[in-house]
Structure formats: structure tokens, C-alpha cells
Amino acid sequence: MKISPSTIAHGMALLQDPLLNKGTAFTEVERDALGLRGLLPPHVQTQEEQVARFLVNMRRLPNPLDKFIALSGLHDRNEGLFFRVVCDNLDEIMPLIYTPTVGLACQRFGHIFQRHRGLFISIHDRGRISEILRNWPHKASIIVVTDGERILGLGDLGANGMGIPVGKLSLYTACAGVDPAICLPITLDVGTNNEELLADPYYVGLRRHRVTGEIYDDFVDEFINAARQVFPNVIIQFEDFANHNAFRLLEQYRNQICTFNDDIQGTAAVALAAMLSALQVKGTQLADETFLFLGAGEAATGIADLLVAAMVAQGLTPELARQRCWLVDSKGLVVQSRSGLAAQKQPYAHAHAEVDSFLAAVQALRPTAIIGVAAVGGAFNTEVLQTMAEINPQPIVFALSNPTSKAECTAEEAYTATQGRALFACGSPFDPVVYQGNTLVPRQGNNAYIFPGLGLGAISCGAKHITDEMFLAAAHTLAASVTPEDLAQGSLLPPLTRVREVSVQIAVAVAEVIFEQGLASKSRPEDLPALVRAHVYDPRYVSYV
Structure with missing residues (x-):
């Protein structure tokens, strides 16, 4: 493909545009046509040579x-080269641009800040958010937005949380080929209650405590309305909002606009996919299992809700399905007799005596699966794991919290304490484990298996809303991509090297649901996979002359 030289910037302006810059790979003809002669060293490199050098x-x-x-x-200088590096080396690079490294990068954000990316919209910008959004030079089709209050398992990082939307959108492109030109990361800065950051001279955000209540709600509402006005049909992904805002914002807007919360719904879909793989190994059904969650927030109740939806689809009543799911929070087992329960916990508050610890809950309920999403590092200790191994021939152990410091257990701990019998998935990456001569390969239950493909499918069809059925379709498609060879080595998810291929499959499955539910703003084509693939960005350079 060629791009007309008359349609793009020339000279230094071109070299400073990361979407178009090719650096030393501009050809002799391009250098003459685009005013680049003398601005670059004379040797013309291939993109492959640039990748190797980097x-x-x-x-x-x-x-x-x-x-x-x-x-x-590199991302700030040359997006094509950045995404070529990432796509060609996903196993190596993903842990560097996202979990676990992004957690530390957010904590140090102000200290390592180099160049603006995305939009920072502060509470002081009320009344002119649409004007600020128009400062963005591209048409956005997908926005990832955070207010920085619950970054990974690290808590309130305020404006430093911008690393998360930037990282998520990088994964949209790397894992599913969503064009980076249509991706917009946004941080809503309403202050921070992190006193360490407020005292940090390099903190990039507002030096004030968080705004709450009606002012906060009006600010978010103005942002939502402005985003839809400036970028019609844009998908808005809520990311790392605290529990007290995440659930209610999702419920408030999910039927008004095209939106989802990846912490609630994306996490649920990848966990369901890994669970379906585990059950394939066991030869059981979801309704045969008892699920015990360490955590009762966005991730836990999101996973539980999707597990319930999947069991209902298999013929169980919602009431019976919910009885298969139990939650443990900071006060112990969530039970019916406890007062003051948050709304999202109430469906999973069952009749049972109070239990004050996770180990005691394991002993009392005898679950077949434990799922850690509370960011309590080391919570799945040897006693918990050994108890699971005593109860179950093949205990399901999902230590899904990240970054690594918050993981409930390591892969080695899980395999060792269960004599290599655990069906294990993790939130942070762990190396393969050799146990009694067998090499077990744990796979990270990374939302990057789900949200990029879902977003690609939604963009391809011009989706009007994102529904739970789309996440179910994504989870089943992901589980179906796991091979017998994967399962034989303990891998409940496919290798990341296949994620672009799997993401396209997920996008097609999601697009099927979008058209079935009448939520597409486009007419259904004869070849749905072709529609999806037409929206896939290729990071290889194109000719400008």
C-alpha cells in the first residue's frame, strides 16, 4: 500500500509524528519526496534491522x-516499530509493557515521565471537557479511561495511573491489531488520597484529596456525554476504578452507551475460559464444581456473575448456580446473616455459620476451585494448598492477583504443595516448573486474551452496546483455542504467541452476537471474518510514495 506524500506531514514534522515516523527506514525516494534529505543518517535500514538493533x-x-x-x-518515537517489536516478541515484551512491570511504572510515573500520551482531564476542567477532547488530533474509536483510584493491586495512584490506559491500548493493537490511531487513553484526575504522592515533588497530578459525591458524578457524566459528542459511537472502557464507583458506573451507563469494565467483565471472561479448560481436564461440568473466591470486589463478583451466566446457559437456575459460588472478604466468609453487605456481594451471601479465615472456609466448604482476586500476596499458603490437595484429586487453583508481589501463590508453590496435581492459572507470569521430572507450563490469565478481540469485534460492527453474551462468547472461543498439547503440560490458556490469531476468532464470535442481538450499526456482510480482518492493523511499514 502507498500513501500519497501530499496527505502527510513533511520534514521534521513527519519525524515527530509517531504514527507515521519510520526513522532510518525511510527510503531514498521517500527522503527526497518528503523533505527528509539530510535529517537522517545516510544508510537506509529495514524494519527488521531496526527491530534487531532495538x-x-x-x-x-x-x-x-x-x-x-x-x-x-520507542512508542513515543515510532509506533510502527514499537508494535513490530511487541508483536514479534510478545512473550518477552508483554510483561514489560503491562503486568507486572506497569505496576512499578505507575508508582514511579512522575519520576520516569518523558512525553505526553493521551489526555489528562482534571476536575478543574468541568464545563469544557468537550473542548479538551477536541484537542486530540485523531478520531477515537476506543477510549480506555481511569480515575486512578484502584490501580492493579496497588491502590490509589491518582494521575500516575495513566500507565494503565496507555498499556491497555498498546495491548489492543499488539494482541488484536486495533489501529493505534483510533485508540485514546484518558485519565480523569479528581485528586488522590495517597499522601505519599501528594508529598512527592515529581507527582504529575492535582495536589489535592479526591473529589467525591455529586461533583464527581457530574464530572464523569460530563466526560461521558462529551466523549460521545466528539467521538460518535466510541467504545468507552472503564479501567481501575474503585469498587464503590466501578459497579454503579457500569450499571448506570452500560445500557446507554457502548461501554464495559474490564476489571469486572474482562477478568471474568478470561477466568471462565481457564475454568472451562480445567474442567476439560477433569471431565466435569461447571455445575459439578464449588467455587470459593478470596476477594469480593470487582474481579470476584464479575467472575462469579459470568460463571453463573454460563451455568444458566447449561440449564441450571440462577439460584442454584449462585449457590455454587462463595466469597471471602476481609471480614471472612460472606454469609446471609451479615449486615451491611454491598449490593454486588448480596447474591453470594448464603446461609452458613460465620467463618473468619480463608483456610477455615476451605475446610468448611470443601471447594473444588479457589480463585484469588484480593491482591493479598501469599494468601494461598502451604496449608491452604495442601488442604485443597487433600480434598480434591485435581484442585483448581487460580492465583489471579497482580502484580507479582500481590500473587496469592507462585506456580512452583501451587504445584509443589499439591504434588503436581493443581490445575493452575495466574495473574502474573511465572516460569515453567519442573516437578518430579514433568515440566508444567502455567499460563497467565491475562485479560489481554479477551478485551482486544472483543474490542476489535465491536469496532468492526459499530456495536451500540457491550453485553454479557459477548463476554460468554469470547470465553468459550478462548477455551476452544486451547489444544490437547497445552492441557497436557498444564496450560489452561493458549500461548501468547497465538494471541493475535485467537483475538480475531474472538472478534468474529463477538461480532456474531452483536448482529444476533441487533446491536450493530452496520449491515451484516456475507463474510464476517473478512469484515473483522479488514480492521486489523499491520505494524509493517508501508510506502509513502
């Missing part, structure tokens, strides 16, 4: 944060 230099760096900084710098 990797050599990056791999010399001493730690993941330095590598994150190097990758961010």
Missing part, C-alpha cells in the same frame, strides 16, 4: 523498569 540495546538494560522506559521512548 532488542540488542534493550536487552542490555539491567532491570524491567529501565526496559519499560526504553519501550515507552
